[in-house]
Each structure stands twice: as C-alpha cells, then as structure tokens.
Amino acid sequence: MVEKVLLRLEGVQTHIGRYHILHGVDLVVPEGELTVLLGRNGAGKTTTLRTIMGLWRASAGRIVFDGADITRMATPDIARLGIAYVPEAMGIFTGLSVRENLVLATATGRFDAALLDGVFALFPVLKVKWNDAAGGLSGGQKQMLAISRAMVERRRLMIVDEPTKGLAPAVIEHLIGGFRTLKESRTTVLLVEQNFHMARSLGDGVAVMDDGRVVHAGGMVELAGDEALQGRLLGLSLAAHQ
Numbered sequence: 330m331v332e333k334v335l336l337r338l339e340g341v342q343t344h345i346g347r348y349h350i351l352h353g354v355d356l357v358v359p360e361g362e363l364t365v366l367l368g369r370n371g372a373g374k375t376t377t378l379r380t381i382m383g384l385w386r387a388s389a390g391r392i393v394f395d396g397a398d399i400t401r402m403a404t405p406d407i408a409r410l411g412i413a414y415v416p417e418a419m420g421i422f423t424g425l426s427v428r429e430n431l432v433l434a435t436a437t438g439r440f441d442a443a444l445l446d447g448v449f450a451l452f453p454v455l456k457v458k459w460n461d462a463a464g465g466l467s468g469g470q471k472q473m474l475a476i477s478r479a480m481v482e483r484r485r486l487m488i489v490d491e492p493t494k495g496l497a498p499a500v501i502e503h504l505i506g507g508f509r510t511l512k513e514s515r516t517t518v519l520l521v522e523q524n525f526h527m528a529r530s531l532g533d534g535v536a537v538m539d540d541g542r543v544v545h546a547g548g549m550v551e552l553a554g555d556e557a558l559q560g561r562l563l564g565l566s567l568a569a570h571q
C-alpha cells in the first residue's frame with residue numbers, strides 16, 4: 330500500500346521576536362500512522378507544533394496539510410480542517426467539571442455519542458469523574474482529559490506535546506494503552522515524546538530534531554534496533570531526561 334502524506338513541512342523557519350528558532354524543518358506525517366518527534370530540550374519541537382497550528386508564523390518554508398497550503402492560515406481555520414492540538418500545558422479548565430471541559434471542546438456544544446463512547450472506552454476514569462472539577466484530577470487524569478478534548482470531534486490529525494511529562498511509570502503505561510487504541514482506529518498522530526520507552530512502543534515513524542532542524546527521519550523499528558544511532562541522536566536527550 331502506498332502511504333499518503335497527510336502533513337508535510339518543507340524548509341520551515343520560525344523567528345520568535347529577534348530569535349531565529351527553526352532553521353528549516355522538513356517533516357512528513359503519513360496518514361494513519363503515529364509519528365514521534367524526539368529531540369533534546371530546546372531543540373524546537375514545541376515551536377514546530379505551534380508553527381503548524383499558526384500560533385507562530387513561519388518566516389520561510391511551506392506547511393501542507395492534505396494537499397492544501399496552510400502556512401499562512403489563521404489558527405481557527407487550521408483547527409477547522411480537523412487538526413487538534415494538545416499543548417504541553419494541556420489547556421484544561423481546572424474550575425470546570427470533566428463534562429464541561431469536554432462540552433467546550435465540541436464544535437456545537439453537543440456530544441457525538443459514538444465519539445464520547447470512544448473516550449470512555451479509552452479512559453474509563455473520566456466517566457467516574459464526570460461531574461468532578463478537573464482541578465481535582467491527578468496529573469495523569471488531567472492528561473487523559475486533555476487528550477479526550479481532542480477526541481470529542483472527528484479529527485484528521487492529533488498533535489500532542491509531551492503528554493507523559495511528570496507522570497509516574499504506571500500512568501505512562503496507561504497512556505500508552507490509550508494511544509495504542511487510537512492507533513488501531515487509524516487516527517493520524519504527531520507526538521512529541523521524550524520518554525523513549527513510550528516513543529518506541531508507539532511510533533511508526535520517528536523524526537529527531539536538534540537546533541531547529543530535523544537531523545534524522547526514518548522508521549521507529551530501525552532506530553529502536555540501532556543502539557549506536559540512538560546514542561548518537563538521543564544521547565543528550567536521554568541523559569537529560571532519565
């Protein structure tokens with residue numbers, strides 16, 4: 330089967346104020362796959378995601394989603410194409426209940442029953458905590474809620490920034506299970522993840538960033554099986570994160 334590329338970045342450069350952060354990012358996200366974006370702290374992963382969403386403006390290069398050039402589109406229009414973004418800070422409303430957080434993430438204020446069932450199947454605890462304030466959830470449960478907010482509408486692409494940051498190993502295993510189920514539904518995901526265990530368990534493809542560029546792209550199986558390559562590409566980030 331020939332893969333279709335859902336999202337493509339070509340030579341994307343981003344400046345934040347007077348700082349030149351992205352120096353020409355090339356990245357391909359095939360449809361129906363989970364692509365992991367790795368790289369040490371400060372490599373430019375979050376800036377890449379924010380540039381895709383139009384939250385930073387690319388100063389050069391092109392971002393193409395499903396054949397359409399979205400480089401200069403406004404963020405709400407990009408979201409309306411079916412791209413969901415779960416930022417590192419999760420963006421949940423701690424004073425509102427789980428239900429209210431999810432209602433606000435729908436386009437119409439009404440749940441699609443099948444999609445909501447999908448959320449409950451993935452994260453049953455959210456059904457238990459349905460009327461509880463989101464601020465009282467554990468870190469892992471907050472992350473599940475943040476991911477679920479991206480799932481109450483039909484999406485073509487989910488972009489998730491470091492969902493395991495600060496979570497306990499058992500909770501990470503639970504999230505891995507959740508992403509596995511998403512993969513079975515052939516949802517296309519671009520996942521920034523520093524936890525190599527999680528990255529290896531889930532990734533079909535992998536891109537490694539350093540200093541505002543993608544310095545390696547390929548299959549996760551190849552990277553997982555090549556310790557020398559891992560050491561060369563990830564030595565820094567692994568040392569900094571374990």
Ligand SMILES: Nc1ncnc2c1ncn2[C@@H]1O[C@H](COP(=O)(O)OP(=O)(O)O)[C@@H](O)[C@H]1O
Pocket residue numbers: 345348350368369370371372373374375376377
């Ligand atoms: N709002 C900002 N203003 C100035 N510099 C920033 C800003 N956001 C990020 N940077 C810088 O851009 C670089 C890349 O950051 P980021 O994309 O957050 O990296 P990563 O997500 O890979 O850790 C870092 O050097 C960071 O300090």
Ligand SMILES: [Mg+2]
Pocket residue numbers: 374375376417490
């Ligand atoms: Mg980041």
